Amino acid sequence: MSNKNGTSSPKASSSDLTALEDRVKAAQERHKPKDYSQNDDGSLLGMAWRLSTELVVSILVGMGLGYGLDMLFGTKPWCLFIGLGFGFAAGIRSVLATADKMDAKTSDIPIGDDMPLSDDELDY
Amino acid sequence: MANDPMKQFEIKKILELPQIAGQDISFTNSSLWMVIGVVAVIVFFALTTKGKLIPGRMQSLGEMSYEFIANMVKDTTGPEAMKFFPFVFCLFFFILFANIIGMNPYAFTTTSHLAVTVAMALFTIGIVIVAGIWKNGFKWFKIFVPSDLPLPMYLLIVPIEIISFLSRPVTLAVRLFANMTAGHVMLKLFAIFIAFLVGKGGLMAGAAIVPIIGTLGLVALEFLVAGLQAFVFAILTCVYLNDVYHVDH
Structure with a gap:
């Protein structure tokens, strides 16, 4: 994600963004109300x-x-x-x-x- | 050991107390195991909620159980129902601990008595009625009167709605009671069968392996049922609490 100095390198940023997007999506999925009646x-x-x-x-x-x-x-x-x-x-x-x-x-x-x-x- | 499978549900008085208004309030083995269950819940949460910033294994267990119930209440009833979170939390953990403690040999399963489960169910419906009227006033009674119906239909639908409303907590109580009782009777029967076959000796004693395997499977199943029934009771309580907040459905 970031190099040793703590600044993100511009080259990796697009893949970083997609990775972040995936993580955001996963987090949103987790916070969605689940249908408990399933269980x-x-x-x-x-x-x-x-x-x-x-x-x-x-x-x-x-x-x-x-x-x-x-x-x-x-x-x-x-x-x-x-x-x-x-x-x-x-x-x-x-x-x-x-x-x-x-x-x-x-x-x-x-x-x-x-x-x-x-x-x-x-x-x- | 007694070989009557129903004997395990027998109520015995431990401490005789004077009657109040003609009711026997003696301290029984059921009361004792309820107290043990409550103490176990309190001890569990006293030990697991130390509030360290980096939770250890036990603390994660406590925090996970909190989040589990909190999410359940939020998801099924809505965030405004978090007022009832303590109630659902207590209900879930009391039933869970009572069920699991009841799985121990020589322990008494308090939830295998209809009196206990009905008391919890009546308390639940009492809360729904009181909170519903408190929050919505007498408009709350609209849950019994669906809108957009031809007038004569109300004569039929309103009593049916009232009966369904009243029977839901009873279903809850009967389900928990029936599951626990049936499970424990089945366990006992299989266990008695082992003793019976071994007592016969010879080839019959060898055949005892079959009920032994059966009992092992049943024990596992009963632990599953213990957790599942506590969960079902809690989730259905949440569903009934919907009636407090969502009058016009």
């Missing part, structure tokens, strides 16, 4: 765990809310059934969204809107 349970078992817990938990939460409303209004068992239906709908919805995300990782499909922000949406 999130990449294995098949992880996917299976994730999808199944999402569905089951959504149904249980829906039923729990329905049961709570039943207790509140004394309308046993109707809110529970309605909650079951909504829970199932929510579960299917989140499973589909997660499956979409898993797909988007492998192919270059634009990802859904409940993802963490992508690179160009983040403003620093």
Whole structure:
């Protein structure tokens, strides 16, 4: 880069510049927001765990809310059934969204809107 | 050793404490291992953050772990979410240390109990709700109401959105709990199988090599799961914290 006196020789400057450019690029690459969801349970078992817990938990939460409303209004068992239906709908919805995300990782499909922000949406 | 694979999850009281409002608050083996985990985290960071200008090996480890979580929070939620960095940091390292300590023989895996993981998940969603309302006022509730829909659809969509919002932290808790419990049960089963085959003697004892190899592989896998689940919990916490800052999505 520089000779013994600490001044850079004019001859080497063009290659120096390209080297510097490469380093700047590498540094910028490092500071780019990474898509961490990529690392999130990449294995098949992880996917299976994730999808199944999402569905089951959504149904249980829906039923729990329905049961709570039943207790509140004394309308046993109707809110529970309605909650079951909504829970199932929510579960299917989140499973589909997660499956979409898993797909988007492998192919270059634009990802859904409940993802963490992508690179160009983040403003620093 | 007990040969019941579920016995390792048994809660034992170590110190009896008087009840508060009808709740048993005795100090149990689970509490003890949680305290050990917290102390281990504190000791780790006390030893690795000496603040030397040229970091040694241990100091780099501490600094790297700081940067790792800081970048994760910045990248998934945005720089304004760095207020929550201490929370995510504590969560990650508590779970990581609890999981790894639980891998030691005779240690108790605190994260294999739903009560522990649900407490962490409820705290997370509590933070999202409180911080969301604090920051956005009651406009925050717009996250349940997507824009541009025909009016009757709101009757269906709003309850579904509320259920998805509430079920996300529960999913988080169940996932950590299920992974840890399943892993430890599997390990125990394989280990029991070795003892069983050796006990039979003769040719059967020779066949014990198969579960030995299996156990070795499982131990490695469990260490991976211990780290991965801590990471997943932390990253999903960051994703949920998005709801605090990005109301109109």
